[in-house]
Amino acid sequence: MTTDVFEGLKVWDMSWVGVGPLTARYLADYGATVVRLDTSSRPDVLRLTPPFRDGQPGLNRSHFYGDYNASKLGIGLDLMNPLGRDVALRLVDWCDVLLESFTPKTMAAWGMSYDELRERNPSMVMLSTCMQGQTGPRRDYRGFGNLMAALAGFYEICGHPDRDPVPVYGAYTDFICQRFAATALIAALDHRRRTGEGQHIDLSQFEAAVQLLGPELLEVELTGRAATRDGNRSPWACPHGVYPTRPVRGHEGWVAIAVETDAQWAALRAAMGDPAWAAAPEHQTLLGRKADEEAIDGHLAAWTAGWEQGELVATLQPAVPAGEVHDQTGLHLDPQVAHRGYFVTLDHTEIGEVPYDGLQARLSRTPGRLRKPAPCVGEDTYTVLEDLLGMDAEEIGDLLAAEAVEITGG
Amino acid sequence: MGGALSPYRVLDLTTDRGWLTGKLLADLGADVVKVEPPGGDPGRRRGPYAGEVPHPEESLGWWFFNRGKRGITLDLDRADGRAVMRRLAADADVLVESFDPGWLAERGLGYDDLAAANPRLVYTSVSPFGQDGPRAGWAATDLVLSATGGPLWLTGDRDRPPVRISVPQYFLHAGAEAAVATMLALYHTASTGEGQHVDVAAQLATIRTLMNATAFPHLEGVEVQRQGRSVAHGHARFRMLFPCADGHVTVLITGGALGAMIVKGMLGWIAETDGLPGWLTEVDWAGIDFASLAGTDEGRDFFERVSDVIGAFFLTRTKDELYAEALRRRFLLAPVNTVADIRADEQLAAREYFVPVDHGERGAVAYPGPWAKLSATPLVDTPRAPRIGEHNHDVLAGELGLVATELDRLARAGVL
Numbered sequence: 001m002t003t004d005v006f007e008g009l010k011v012w013d014m015s016w017v018g019v020g021p022l023t024a025r026y027l028a029d030y031g032a033t034v035v036r037l038d039t040s041s042r043p044d045v046l047r048l049t050p051p052f053r054d055g056q057p058g059l060n061r062s063h064f065y066g067d068y069n070a071s072k073l074g075i076g077l078d079l080m081n082p083l084g085r086d087v088a089l090r091l092v093d094w095c096d097v098l099l100e101s102f103t104p105k106t107m108a109a110w111g112m113s114y115d116e117l118r119e120r121n122p123s124m125v126m127l128s129t130c131m132q133g134q135t136g137p138r139r140d141y142r143g144f145g146n147l148m149a150a151l152a153g154f155y156e157i158c159g160h161p162d163r164d165p166v167p168v169y170g171a172y173t174d175f176i177c178q179r180f181a182a183t184a185l186i187a188a189l190d191h192r193r194r195t196g197e198g199q200h201i202d203l204s205q206f207e208a209a210v211q212l213l214g215p216e217l218l219e220v221e222l223t224g225r226a227a228t229r230d231g232n233r234s235p236w237a238c239p240h241g242v243y244p245t246r247p248v249r250g251h252e253g254w255v256a257i258a259v260e261t262d263a264q265w266a267a268l269r270a271a272m273g274d275p276a277w278a279a280a281p282e283h284q285t286l287l288g289r290k291a292d293e294e295a296i297d298g299h300l301a302a303w304t305a306g307w308e309q310g311e312l313v314a315t316l317q318p319a320v321p322a323g324e325v326h327d328q329t330g331l332h333l334d335p336q337v338a339h340r341g342y343f344v345t346l347d348h349t350e351i352g353e354v355p356y357d358g359l360q361a362r363l364s365r366t367p368g369r370l371r372k373p374a375p376c377v378g379e380d381t382y383t384v385l386e387d388l389l390g391m392d393a394e395e396i397g398d399l400l401a402a403e404a405v406e407i408t409g410g
Numbered sequence: 411m412g413g414a415l416s417p418y419r420v421l422d423l424t425t426d427r428g429w430l431t432g433k434l435l436a437d438l439g440a441d442v443v444k445v446e447p448p449g450g451d452p453g454r455r456r457g458p459y460a461g462e463v464p465h466p467e468e469s470l471g472w473w474f475f476n477r478g479k480r481g482i483t484l485d486l487d488r489a490d491g492r493a494v495m496r497r498l499a500a501d502a503d504v505l506v507e508s509f510d511p512g513w514l515a516e517r518g519l520g521y522d523d524l525a526a527a528n529p530r531l532v533y534t535s536v537s538p539f540g541q542d543g544p545r546a547g548w549a550a551t552d553l554v555l556s557a558t559g560g561p562l563w564l565t566g567d568r569d570r571p572p573v574r575i576s577v578p579q580y581f582l583h584a585g586a587e588a589a590v591a592t593m594l595a596l597y598h599t600a601s602t603g604e605g606q607h608v609d610v611a612a613q614l615a616t617i618r619t620l621m622n623a624t625a626f627p628h629l630e631g632v633e634v635q636r637q638g639r640s641v642a643h644g645h646a647r648f649r650m651l652f653p654c655a656d657g658h659v660t661v662l663i664t665g666g667a668l669g670a671m672i673v674k675g676m677l678g679w680i681a682e683t684d685g686l687p688g689w690l691t692e693v694d695w696a697g698i699d700f701a702s703l704a705g706t707d708e709g710r711d712f713f714e715r716v717s718d719v720i721g722a723f724f725l726t727r728t729k730d731e732l733y734a735e736a737l738r739r740r741f742l743l744a745p746v747n748t749v750a751d752i753r754a755d756e757q758l759a760a761r762e763y764f765v766p767v768d769h770g771e772r773g774a775v776a777y778p779g780p781w782a783k784l785s786a787t788p789l790v791d792t793p794r795a796p797r798i799g800e801h802n803h804d805v806l807a808g809e810l811g812l813v814a815t816e817l818d819r820l821a822r823a824g825v826l
Contacts (some may be wrong), residue, residue, distance in 0.1 A: 002602075005594050005595075005597055005598045006597075008522040016603055018621075026590060026594070030594055041591060046622075049622065050622070050629075050630065051465070051622060051625050051626045051628075051629040051630050052629065052630070053629055053630070054585065055629070055630045055631075063622070063625045064621075064622040064628055065457050067622070088581070114785075122525075128440075131760055132757050133757070133783070134783075135760070135761060136757045136760035136761045137756060137757060137760055138737060138756075138757040139757075140737075140743075141737055141757075142740070143662070143744065144662065144729055144742070145744055146446040146650070146660070146662065147660060147662060147743070147744035148744070149744060150659075150660040150744040150745065150746045150747065151744040151745065151747055152747070152752070153747050153748065153749055153751075153752050154575060155651070155658070155660065155746045156658075156746050156747060156748050156749075157575055157576045158565065158573065158574070158576065158658075159566070159567075159573060159576045160567075160570065163567065164563060164639065164651060164658060165651065165658055165746055166566055166567065166638065166639060166651075167565075167639060167641065167650055167651055167660065168565060168575060169561060169562070169564035169565055169620065169621070169623070169634075169636075170564075170619075170620065170621035170622070170623070171603075171621055172619060174621070175583065175618055175619040175621075176582075176583070176586065179583070179586035179587055179589065179590050180434070180586060180781055180782065181782070182590045182593070183434050183438070183590050184414075184438070184688075184782045184784060186590070186593035186594060186597055187413075187414040187415055187438045187593060187595075187784075187787075188784060188786075188787065189412040189597065190414060190415070190596065190597055191598060191786065191787050193597075193601070194417070194600075197786050198786070199784055199785045199786035199787065200784075200785040201781040201782055201783070201784050201785075202782065202783075203781070203782040203783075204761065204782075206755075206757065206758070207758065207761070207763055207778075207780070207781050207782070208781045208782065210752055210778055211778060211781050212577075212579060212582050213577060213749060213752070213778075214456065214474035214475065214777070214778050215458055215471040215473070215474045216470075216577055216749045217474075217752065217753055217777075217778050218458075218460070218470040218473060218474055218775065218777065219458040219470055219749070220749045220750050220753055221753060221775065221776050222460050222461075222470070222775065223458070223461075225458070226749040226750045227458070227576070227577055227749050228576070228748070228750050229576050230576045231573060232553060232573055232578075233576075234551075234553070235457060236456055237551070239727055240553060241553075241571070242553075242557070242562065242571040242572055242573070243571070244571070244723070246452075250565070251633070254562075254563075254571055254572060255557070256553045256554050256556070256557035256558075258551040258552075258553045258554055260551060263775070264549075266621060278746065284423070288746065294415040307617060313457075317545075317548045317549060318547050318548045318549050319411075319549070320549070320555075321549040321550055321551045321554045322554060323550070323554040323558035324557060324558060325557045325562045325563050325572055326557065326558055326559070326560050326563060327560075327563045327633045328560065328563075328620075328623055328624050328625075328626055328627050328633055328634060329627045329633060330558050330560075330563075331559075331617060331624060332624075332627070334558065335543075335544045335545065336539050336540070336543045336544055336545035336546070336548075336558075336613065337541070337613065337617070339540075339543035339544060339545075339612070340540050340543060340611060340614060341619065342614050343624070348720055354628050354629060355625060355628060356625075356671070357617065357618055357624060358614075359614075360587050360591075360610060360611060360614035360615045360617075360618060361588065361590070361591035361594075361608055361609065361610045361611075362540070362541075362608070362609040362610075362611075363589060363594060363595055363598075363606055363607075363608050364521075364592060364606045364607040364608070364609070365598070365604055365606040365607075366595070366598050366606065368594075368595070380732070399744075402762060406588075
């Protein structure tokens with residue numbers, strides 16, 4: 001019996017940048033055949049964005065692209081060329097799932113709106129994901145997930161009350177949206193299996209992202225209070241913050257400590273050797289500690305500063321919620337991350353061996369796996385045309401002559 | 411019409427670490443039964459609240475993330491409660507839980523226990539670090555996940571400690587990841603009849619949010635550092651957050667032909683209204699090699715001077731004015747929206763994103779609604795979250811078939 005959830009599932013990934021390719025990677029890691037569109041004339045912007053092997057840019061040297069497109073086949077196809085669009089339509093006929101993440105008018109301009117494509121392939125499930133959805137006055141807004149993180153409220157609530165907001169790292173909302181999109185997509189596939197019916201999914205990244213502020217949107221609706229940034233503090237924990245340790249691998253070291261319960265406070269007191277400030281009667285309740293939070297943070301920071309980061313965390317856990325503030329090397333060295341086998345090393349044609357972000361869930365019977373490193377531009381064009389679309393050498397030669405397709409490598 | 415998941419029954423045993431999973435499945439049409447301990451889920455005791463006074467029936471986290479579920483109470487520390495749980499699980503398609511690893515197994519309700527009676531069951535566990543490994547039993551909160559999963563290191567001012575997003579996030583990422591993983595497993599069950607145990611680690615779901623950061627040490631020999639209000643584009647740094655007349659906006663200044671078009675759109679507007687200094691009108695944006703220029707003192711100085719011109723202009727315009735012009739001229743700018751701005755957003759309104767949910771005497775409350783539009787199986791417009799034990803009778807008597815005397819006995823014994 002197969003251990004691949006999506007064995008036999010055919011996916012045409014016309015999307016680019018973040019959310020679309022990340023969503024398609026779930027399907028690829030769990031066994032689907034995923035064909036990813038990309039060309040050197042109009043490359044995915046991630047191919048131009050680091051990290052690069054040895055810091056040297058190159059279309060096939062970006063691991064940013066490589067990570068998001070592992071487990072996929074790559075076809076080089078020029079959609080500006082009518083013959084290229086014909087091949088794209090043959091892949092529509094071939095596929096079970098189509099993903100795209102252009103602004104809404106782009107697919108329509110190519111004659112590839114959902115209404116047109118469903119005539120060809122009514123049982124196909126098509127995911128369209130753009131910034132703000134397929135309809136409405138701002139449907140053509142273009143941007144990346146870092147702009148969306150501002151639009152969706154996450155910048156405003158990050159940072160300190162006495163300063164301007166601090167941007168969250170990277171395209172934060174992409175990692176919300178990939179999960180919502182994949183959930184909806186697999187549900188639609190389940191419906192299709194039962195009924196034979198395909199459908200179109202319109203996932204606005206704005207709408208999916210702000211689900212993570214659902215309670216705060218209800219709060220502003222009902223009370224008028226708008227959640228905002230409050231450093232590392234929490235209304236239901238104290239102490240709750242980030243404290244210095246001795247340097248780690250030659251640079252600054254920090255630990256996070258979060259005391260939510262009386263038992264955790266007692267354990268922290270004990271770990272510190274029960275200093276007088278911590279034993280003070282007014283510090284034995286959450287309310288009392290919150291009233292004196294700045295002073296408590298100061299005492300705690302003075303204590304943590306003398307510790308080695310890892311020793312401090314191991315001393316506090318599991319009685320006190322605490323953790324190393326990992327830099328990227330720290331993530332790779334973390335014994336739990338290693339135990340889970342999260343980072344997976346693959347050998348890419350031009351990038352060489354590099355650890356990929358792996359799977360966050362472990363499925364006991366159908367564990368997914370990264371199938372292969374990402375394709376170089378046009379790497380699998382011939383394979384796709386010949387093996388998946390059944391074209392003969394003459395047909396492929398004509399496409400090449402017309403510069404409708406791009407074939408590189410083998 | 412029912413949603414895509416209308417054939418399925420889900421038992422939701424989660425705490426607030428995993429509420430989101432069942433909510434997404436309920437939105438997609440599954441029948442989700444939330445199982446709480448007598449007295450209510452501890453997550454109900456966290457704000458924000460609907461009113462001034464904290465109350466377990468007024469927790470807005472509870473309201474939002476448990477909307478569309480039915481609610482029953484059951485004491486899993488009691489044999490009678492566990493027996494009812496086993497009967498419910500015998501007919502369920504999915505069980506989702508987020509207790510500390512091993513907690514349910516100690517009560518005879520682990521995956522192996524329940525799968526013996528129901529091999530089709532998809533049993534999804536959400537935990538901070540996963541079900542096994544050297545740190546499986548360690549304690550975690552949102553802040554600890556942000557630390558051990560990497561976002562904290564990358565966020566904040568250089569002159570202060572790293573800083574988290576002030577509203578808890580990372581168990582929500584884990585909950586959403588658990589929804590994906592549950593769907594993967596359910597899809598497999600539907601084709602093979604096989605259930606399985608799905609084990610989601612929140613630390614790993616947090617690491618995924620680091621985008622491109624994790625491989626920098628291996629490929630380029632550097633750690634990505636927190637960078638205040640700048641963005642690292644390639645190896646360059648640009649200011650990306652600017653105050654404006656009524657708040658803040660973010661812009662993305664980037665290189666290449668696309669970047670030139672974007673920057674020229676923004677500078678063109680400034681030129682037409684306030685005017686540009688001469689040196690700035692002469693810049694050939696398409697010809698700039700951003701990556702190498704930004705690595706030099708001359709380059710940094712240049713980008714700072716450009717940022718100063720842009721920043722001074724932004725101070726004279728509101729978020730709305732800047733956003734509208736960015737849409738018109740197609741440059742990459744977004745307002746730093748407050749929660750109130752999002753509630754009032756015209757695009758969300760045009761797409762009827764906020765939907766009224768009936769709260770009885772309180773009337774209708776506007777909720778953030780469908781997060782995707784599915785043409786054949788739209789997300790379901792579900793009712794409000796359940797009150798404590800609201801559906802005990804429906805589920806336990808009506809569907810499980812407990813007789814009235816048995817239900818009374820369990821209630822009197824404090825099992826419900």
